Amino acid sequence: MAHEHSPHDHAARILLGLIGSPIAHSASPAMHEAAAEAVGLTAHYQLIDIAGADAARLRSLLASLAPIGFSGVNVTFPYKEAVLPLLDDLSPGARAVGAVNTVVVRDRRLVGHNTDTTGFSRALVQAFGPRPDGPVALIGAGGVGKAVAVALAGFPGLEVRLVDADPAKAEAVAAALAGHAALRVCRTVEEALDGARGLVNGTPVGMLPDRGTPVPLALLRPDLWVADAVYSPLWTPLLSGAARIGARTMTGRELAIHQALDAFALFTGREAPAAAMERAFDRAVAPLAA
Numbered sequence: 001m002a003h004e005h006s007p008h009d010h011a012a013r014i015l016l017g018l019i020g021s022p023i024a025h026s027a028s029p030a031m032h033e034a035a036a037e038a039v040g041l042t043a044h045y046q047l048i049d050i051a052g053a054d055a056a057r058l059r060s061l062l063a064s065l066a067p068i069g070f071s072g073v074n075v076t077f078p079y080k081e082a083v084l085p086l087l088d089d090l091s092p093g094a095r096a097v098g099a100v101n102t103v104v105v106r107d108r109r110l111v112g113h114n115t116d117t118t119g120f121s122r123a124l125v126q127a128f129g130p131r132p133d134g135p136v137a138l139i140g141a142g143g144v145g146k147a148v149a150v151a152l153a154g155f156p157g158l159e160v161r162l163v164d165a166d167p168a169k170a171e172a173v174a175a176a177l178a179g180h181a182a183l184r185v186c187r188t189v190e191e192a193l194d195g196a197r198g199l200v201n202g203t204p205v206g207m208l209p210d211r212g213t214p215v216p217l218a219l220l221r222p223d224l225w226v227a228d229a230v231y232s233p234l235w236t237p238l239l240s241g242a243a244r245i246g247a248r249t250m251t252g253r254e255l256a257i258h259q260a261l262d263a264f265a266l267f268t269g270r271e272a273p274a275a276a277m278e279r280a281f282d283r284a285v286a287p288l289a290a
Contacts, residue, residue, distance in 0.1 A: 013042045015069050016267060019061065019083075020076035021051040025208055025232035027284035028074055031260045034280035038273040053079070059086050066108040072267040073103050077204050080143025087112040097150050098176060099143035102263040113266055116147035119259030120229075121154055127250040128198075128225050135159035137192035137199045139214045141169040144229045145202030149173055152200075153181030160184070161192040189215050193224075199242075201228045206236035217241035225249070231256045234285055257281055 014036060018028050029045035036043030050061065058079060065073060075083055080099040084090065087100065088109040094100050100112035124132055136152055138145060141164035152160045160183045164170040170185045177183050186192040193199065193215070205214040207230045215238060220226065226242040231252030239249050257277055264272035 013044075014071045014268065015044055015046070016071055017046040017048050017073040018076060019048045019050060019058075019073055019079055021049050021078070022207075022209075023047050023049050023076060025285075026076075027231065027256060027281045028260060030280040030284040031257070031277045032264055032267075034276045035260075035264050035272045036268070038276040039268070039270050041268065041270075048073070053082075055082065055086065058082060062086050062103070062110055065103075065110065066105050070105050072105050072263075074263055075101050075103060077143065084112065086110075093117055093150075096176075097147050098173075099146050101143070101147070101259065102266055104266050113263075114147055115259040115262035115266070116144055116229075116255070117151045118262050119257075120148050120151040120255050122258045123250065123254030124151070124227065126254055127227070128248065131155065132158065133197035133225065135161055135196045135198070137161045137163065137186075137189070137196040138202055139163050139189065139192075139200065139205075140202035141166070141173045142203065144204075146173055146176075148200055148202045148229070149177060149181070149183060153177055153183070157182065161186045161196060163187070163189055163192045190219065193219050197224065199224050199226045201226075201230065201236070201238055204230065206230045206238055208232050211237055213237040213241065220245055220247060222246040227255075228252050229255055231285060253281060253285070 016032050018026055032045045033043045080101055083100050089111045091113045094112045094114040097114045097117055101116050102113040104111045138148055138160055141162055152158055162170045163186045174183050174185050201214050203214050205212050220242050222245050225248040227250040228236050228239050229252050230236050234251045242249050260277055261272040
């Protein structure tokens with residue numbers, strides 16, 4: 001039976017989760033449970049690690065959320081796009097991005113949102129100032145890459161150069177943002193970085209257990225700013241290489257925390273306590289940095 005409590009009930013117990021794979025290193029349980037405790041709620045955040053799920057399996061999983069009593073779930077790689085047609089409704093932001101990272105359960109309806117976009121925008125300003133230098137080379141046109149592209153489009157006049165292993169995916173993002181962003185599809189990383197001032201990795205390359213880099217380190221320059229959406233580990237091979245040559249860097253910490261703050265507000269109807277989430281994130285990722 002679906003939970004009966006109001007999200008504003010101080011005594012409420014809430015059930016949250018994360019759907020994706022691999023997610024063993026996720027800091028989301030620590031962040032959301034700590035945030036709930038700080039505002040007087042009791043939360044359990046369940047990792048739902050499901051590899052290779054097809055649409056039928058995802059549909060069955062999503063259909064079980066309300067009866068079990070979930071208030072909502074986050075969605076991560078590789079399902080941010082796959083869940084779209086399986087939800088009852090999408091927020092305007094999720095519809096614009098074409099990817100979902102947060103699903104809110106209300107009255108047995110599943111509504112998809114995208115807090116990667118809002119989270120990345122705030123993280124970028126926090127790290128590099130209100131007007132980040134461009135052009136920006138963006139690697140990846142999947143769920144995170146699309147959210148980052150929309151976020152970058154929010155900075156007037158910022159040119160985005162998008163690269164993906166599947167050029168058709170990059171072209172689709174460019175078409176969706178036509179008229180809203182100065183976005184150009186590039187065929188190679190080298191082309192995207194030629195004269196660029198910023199670089200964003202919007203792929204899972206470099207996420208544990210992978211130790212690869214989406215950009216050959218020889219292409220990095222000290223005058224670049226480099227951001228990575230991956231936070232496990234916090235210092236990916238890409239960011240470590242960038243830091244070694246003196247480039248300005250932004251780890252996945254800022255995006256992870258800001259997107260979680262926005263998701264928590266959607267799940268509970270309450271403003272999330274940033275300090276509690278930050279402390280919880282740092283404790284959760286400390287073993288990965290050791």
